[in-house]
Amino acid sequence: MKEPFVDQTRISVNLESYQYPDGTVALADLHLGIARGEFAGILGSNGSGKTTLLKIMDGLIKGYRGEVLLDGDNVLRLHPRDIYRKVGLVFQNPDDQLFASNVFEDAAFGPRNMGCAEPEVKSRVEAALASVDMSEFAAKGIHNLSYGQKKRVCIAGLLAMGHEILLLDEPTAGLDPMGEYRMMELLTRLNRDHGVTIVMATHSVDLVPIFLHQLHILSKGRLVRGGAPEDVFTAPEELANVKLRLPHIAELIYQLKHEDGLPFSRLPLTIGEARREMVEAMSKK
Numbered sequence: 001m002k003e004p005f006v007d008q009t010r011i012s013v014n015l016e017s018y019q020y021p022d023g024t025v026a027l028a029d030l031h032l033g034i035a036r037g038e039f040a041g042i043l044g045s046n047g048s049g050k051t052t053l054l055k056i057m058d059g060l061i062k063g064y065r066g067e068v069l070l071d072g073d074n075v076l077r078l079h080p081r082d083i084y085r086k087v088g089l090v091f092q093n094p095d096d097q098l099f100a101s102n103v104f105e106d107a108a109f110g111p112r113n114m115g116c117a118e119p120e121v122k123s124r125v126e127a128a129l130a131s132v133d134m135s136e137f138a139a140k141g142i143h144n145l146s147y148g149q150k151k152r153v154c155i156a157g158l159l160a161m162g163h164e165i166l167l168l169d170e171p172t173a174g175l176d177p178m179g180e181y182r183m184m185e186l187l188t189r190l191n192r193d194h195g196v197t198i199v200m201a202t203h204s205v206d207l208v209p210i211f212l213h214q215l216h217i218l219s220k221g222r223l224v225r226g227g228a229p230e231d232v233f234t235a236p237e238e239l240a241n242v243k244l245r246l247p248h249i250a251e252l253i254y255q256l257k258h259e260d261g262l263p264f265s266r267l268p269l270t271i272g273e274a275r276r277e278m279v280e281a282m283s284k285k
């Protein structure tokens with residue numbers, strides 16, 4: 001018997017435009033799809049529309065012209081409960097999201113609100129804190145956490161609710177270089193080992209694209225380029241036009257490859273190979 005057809009697109013965005021009440025046209029003519037199990041990035045400079053797009057995907061912003069589908073259903077016709085059961089949005093500033101007195105209580109809010117019994121709340125929270133390496137901080141006051149730890153607790157709160165899709169607004173912003181790397185490592189693990197579909201907004205071009213499967217580049221509310229990072233980061237001039245640049249590693253490869261007469265012109269390493277090597281190295285840890 002033939003397998004039934006399963007559409008692997010989880011979020012489908014077809015926007016004609018979105019205008020804020022003050023007249024700012026934040027998004028226009030924007031079409032993209034997020035596939036099941038994908039780790040996708042929305043890359044763009046300040047004000048390009050990344051946050052607006054994530055809020056539209058999460059059903060927080062309405063009043064746009066166009067259509068956004070979640071597993072084939074129009075998000076505007078879904079009950080918020082049915083959106084939040086599948087999709088969780090992590091805000092850019094963790095202080096906008098965390099409100100309980102300590103780490104455990106904060107991560108427990110969602111499952112309790114869903115009506116889970118206390119033993120299940122406990123097991124969900126413990127598993128979620130373990131996935132973000134925050135188990136040892138369960139009893140710690142939220143206000144005593146570092147910025148990076150707060151970001152991890154935000155993610156744990158959503159994982160405890162069992163979200164299959166995470167939308168993250170600038171998850172690496174404000175973190176030091178090691179914190180940025182650890183955050184990307186955490187998201188890669190959630191995506192690879194737990195099957196969480198991830199969409200993250202970012203303007204960090206260096207480390208981030210190495211981990212992502214797909215990149216969508218926004219400029220002034222429009223999608224200007226999309227595809228695998230190795231295909232997107234091939235045209236430095238085009239990126240400069242949208243106030244972005246090549247990642248340092250890609251810039252180096254690009255320059256070495258274009259130096260006439262140097263043996264580097266046959267350099268085998270591409271950003272795709274660099275990405276595979278990093279992900280492979282991480283899985284061996």
Ligand SMILES: Nc1ncnc2c1ncn2[C@@H]1O[C@H](COP(=O)(O)OP(=O)(O)OP(=O)(O)O)[C@@H](O)[C@H]1O
Binds near residue numbers: 021047203
């Ligand atoms: N509540 C609002 N009212 C009016 N205009 C808004 C509002 N929120 C955002 N905008 C405008 O919409 C555009 C897109 O903003 P958005 O916050 O989505 O960009 P962004 O890419 O997330 O920026 P950043 O990287 O700085 O966080 C900007 O021109 C911004 O000024």
